[in-house]
Amino acid sequence: MTISQEKRQPKNYGLGLESIDPEVFAIIERENQRQKDNIELIASANFISRAVLEATGSILTNKVAEGYPGRRYFSGCENIDELENLAINRAKELFGAAHANLEPYTGSQANHAVYLTVLKPGDRILGMDLGHGGHLSHGAKFTMTGKHYDCHFYQVDADTECLDYDQILAQAKEIRPKLIIAGASAYPRIIDFSRFREIADEVGAYLLADIAHISGLVAAGLHPSPVPYAHFVTTSTQKTLRGPRSGMILLGEHSAPEFARKIDSAVFPGVQGAVHVHAIAAKAVMLKEAMSPSFVTYQRQTLKNSRILATDLMERGFRLVSGGTDNHLMLIDLSEKGITGKEAEDRLARVRITVNKNMLPYDSQKPTICSGIRLGTSATTTRGFGSEEMYCIAELIDQMLSSEPTAKTIAKVQDEVSRLCHLHPRIDSIYEQDGRKSALESQYQLQS
Numbered sequence: 001m002t003i004s005q006e007k008r009q010p011k012n013y014g015l016g017l018e019s020i021d022p023e024v025f026a027i028i029e030r031e032n033q034r035q036k037d038n039i040e041l042i043a044s045a046n047f048i049s050r051a052v053l054e055a056t057g058s059i060l061t062n063k064v065a066e067g068y069p070g071r072r073y074f075s076g077c078e079n080i081d082e083l084e085n086l087a088i089n090r091a092k093e094l095f096g097a098a099h100a101n102l103e104p105y106t107g108s109q110a111n112h113a114v115y116l117t118v119l120k121p122g123d124r125i126l127g128m129d130l131g132h133g134g135h136l137s138h139g140a141k142f143t144m145t146g147k148h149y150d151c152h153f154y155q156v157d158a159d160t161e162c163l164d165y166d167q168i169l170a171q172a173k174e175i176r177p178k179l180i181i182a183g184a185s186a187y188p189r190i191i192d193f194s195r196f197r198e199i200a201d202e203v204g205a206y207l208l209a210d211i212a213h214i215s216g217l218v219a220a221g222l223h224p225s226p227v228p229y230a231h232f233v234t235t236s237t238q239k240t241l242r243g244p245r246s247g248m249i250l251l252g253e254h255s256a257p258e259f260a261r262k263i264d265s266a267v268f269p270g271v272q273g274a275v276h277v278h279a280i281a282a283k284a285v286m287l288k289e290a291m292s293p294s295f296v297t298y299q300r301q302t303l304k305n306s307r308i309l310a311t312d313l314m315e316r317g318f319r320l321v322s323g324g325t326d327n328h329l330m331l332i333d334l335s336e337k338g339i340t341g342k343e344a345e346d347r348l349a350r351v352r353i354t355v356n357k358n359m360l361p362y363d364s365q366k367p368t369i370c371s372g373i374r375l376g377t378s379a380t381t382t383r384g385f386g387s388e389e390m391y392c393i394a395e396l397i398d399q400m401l402s403s404e405p406t407a408k409t410i411a412k413v414q415d416e417v418s419r420l421c422h423l424h425p426r427i428d429s430i431y432e433q434d435g436r437k438s439a440l441e442s443q444y445q446l447q448s
């Protein structure tokens with residue numbers, strides 16, 4: 001906040017969170033500390049830069065805006081229009097898209113907008129099985145999507161644990177879906193979007209590519225882009241893309257003429273209300289960061305770290321689903337180690353290594369137990385962890401999961417986790433700021 005703004009504020013608006021609500025402040029402080037003290041291996045997690053954080057916590061939250069730039073239902077939107085256009089243009093440039101909608105509140109909502117655009121209640125969807133790596137929003141039966149549409153699922157091949165496009169084609173011919181969804185939350189391999197488009201064309205379906213997990217890799221050119229192939233591309237922005245908790249929709253040149261207007265009205269007023277203007281700003285900053293060479297360096301390192309972690313774990317006798325990884329995540333099958341995913345998650349939490357239990361293809365355990373865990377390297381890489389740290393992490397996981405750890409082992413692992421965290425104290429280390437101390441920095445004490 002500038003000095004002149006400060007003067008204009010009524011007195012109690014000038015007070016910060018700490019004095020207005022010490023309870024919430026204390027919780028945030030504890031969470032800040034937890035984030036610093038833990039090794040974050042949840043594949044969908046990341047740390048945003050201070051610039052994105054500042055935009056998220058800005059006064060833009062105060063502005064009400066409905067509709068789109070130049071087509072608003074409230075006045076006073078001149079700055080907001082400029083902001084949203086800036087974000088839209090950056091998204092189009094970064095992803096080579098002809099149309100971008102930056103308003104979805106989350107990745108799930110972006111998917112709902114696509115469903116509303118091309119489906120009528122009862123229409124058939126073919127998406128990836130939740131237990132094989134798919135996402136809840138692709139039609140799980142207890143969700144809105146599952147209740148409104150006739151949802152069918154493809155699985156990975158039982159031997160290779162990879163997508164078998166011939167099998168998917170055969171299934172698509174049988175089911176005749178109106179929409180095919182390509183994209184996953186727990187699939188460690190490259191997805192062939194052009195092949196998916198061929199399948200969609202053969203059965204007369206629309207193709208949605210949901211790149212929630214891999215959008216950062218796509219932006220950096222390290223995973224083939226679906227934009228030239230899929231009728232719709234949706235993504236969350238808080239995962240590999242390292243932005244706010246939000247969503248985005250992209251259309252390629254081939255589909256924008258038909259669907260640009262339709263997708264916009266499906267987002268608003270179809271499934272959402274007024275614009276989260278602060279999130280638009282944060283996404284604009286995220287996109288600017290993603291256009292920088294250091295973002296490509298970051299994604300390359302994420303992939304390198306993922307490969308190192310996967311290889312080292314396999315050398316230590318862990319079985320990885322599909323035998324490895326091409327992206328930022330991996331699935332570890334623990335059934336031969338005699339430990340469930342749930343137990344492994346809890347055991348690693350005790351030494352401040354954060355992971356999630358995950359269903360494996362053809363899993364015999366319940367979803368609350370699971371036979372595996374999912375690991376990802378996006379967050380640790382943002383923090384500055386490199387190859388050395390990945391070898392350390394593999395060893396720590398091995399010590400905690402390969403046999404019941406003794407109290408002494410647990411204490412040793414905890415010390416090592418502390419050492420690694422202290423080695424990389426800044427959770428937003430990628431983006432060095434210009435030395436100016438922001439209001440948020442002192443509020444959240446992001447710098448250690």
Ligand SMILES: *Cc1c(COP(=O)(O)O)cnc(C)c1O
Nearest residue numbers: 106107108135184185210212236
């Ligand atoms: C994370 C994810 C989403 C959306 O999640 P939100 O929490 O709504 O942003 C959608 N699809 C896939 C494949 C995901 O992994």
